[in-house]
Amino acid sequence: MAGGKTPVFLNKIAVHLREQNWFALAAEFMIVVSGVFLGLQASNWKEERQEREDEKTILTRLQAETATLLEVVRQEREELQARANRFTQAQSVIYSSAEPRPLTQSECNAVAASHIYRRESDQLPILEEMLSTGRFDRLRDEEIKSQLRRYILFRDRQRANHEERTNELFRLYSRHPDAIQMAQVPRGSDTDLDWGYMRNPDTRFIPQCNVEQMRSNRQFLNELFDNMGRNGHVLLGYEEREAILVELQQRLDEQVES
Template sequence: MILRRLTTALRKQDWFTVVIETLIVVFGVFIGLQVNNWNAARVERNSEQVLLLRLQEETRSLLDTQKKELAAHSPRIGLATDANSVMFSLAPSRPLTNEECWALLVSHWMPSPTEALSSLDELLASGRFDLISNPSVKAALRDYAVVQERSRAARAEAVSELFRLHTRYPDAIWLEVGRAEDAGYVSPSAGRDDKGLVWRYSCDIDQIRGNKGLLSEYSDNIARLESFLDRYEDRIAVLTVLDTELAKELGASGSRRESDAAP
């Protein structure tokens, strides 16, 4: 309709009408583009909001898991420290306690930590990291990505040369299967099978003291274990910051939505 009127005005050389009709067309196109931009921005804000909520849920869950895993592994260092003076002949000889023997036997054990933040992995893989508009949240996410990468590299290096002391020095530390009702040293992580048998562990302090090879490898394991636990501290620190920044942003977003909805 507008184009037909514009064509007619051009034939009649009605320049005023031409200008008006042209302005109407340009203004209509501008408004249409602006509406599209507003809709795209609204969709992006909604997508960001959903993503932030997912990130907050995952961050809090992961933070809780990291703290539990750290709490489960940390006592091993304390048990090792308690036994060191006896093992390295710095104190009179005595049998290791059940717990100290267990800590010595599993000094090589460094299971894969729970550290994945799925939403962050998806953002990085899809190249949509800029969907996050808050610079503080983005900085915290970047920090966690760096810490996570360093953690994985450190663990890969640590587990490449760990020493299973009970297989290398079976006369000093060993495992055996016995009946559940018998007296003996039962690992806190020992399982029970259908026949009521359990794994037991034993440590011979006389074989351990003065065994330079065993003590050197044990010391190496403990140093790697301490580094393994330090990585937990690093992840927890960054996740705590991320959780704080997400809470601030989501609180601010909620306030903005309430303000927009107010009459």
């Protein structure tokens, strides 16, 4: 009991004990116990309501961020597939004994940049917040929690794969200048590729590929094969990431819209 009510309550208890009024004594205790219980219950209801509101906020953000990430992943996958297609076109020329044709500029660019692998987009900011603040268990839907755990495991595995994948890549134009020469040429338009982001209003740098030198250099062929071979593994990772995110998004849509 709070404040000045405590002495009053104790005085009543003392009176009931002296008078041996057990019924009144029991009633006083019931009133106190009921008050404490109702106070605790009201506090629990308030806390539960706040948790449900927080859960709704989390689900809404998860839905939006998953949709955004899924869009980015699909865009990156399309770009990676276009790169794989250019690799395939270049391979048919470089790893062939037929009469060679010059590589197109896009094919030559792909070969010269075959050592470049950027880490895939994988961030869900609200998920990081949930993990760092201990709010993961605010989610009551076990299916969503299971899908998020699966995504966390997949994300961490892919990050480790990226570190391993990019550990020994070959910068071919530096290692084999006879096969790939970085040349300075007149600028055609503002949309032309600036290799290395070296901006110049009149000229730009581009790789120029010598197919005959490539074919005759066994080390170059092996290193190019190594660089390009990793592209397929990255594409497989994108396919799995997209499948996980699609499944998660579908469940989130069901929960948020229900």
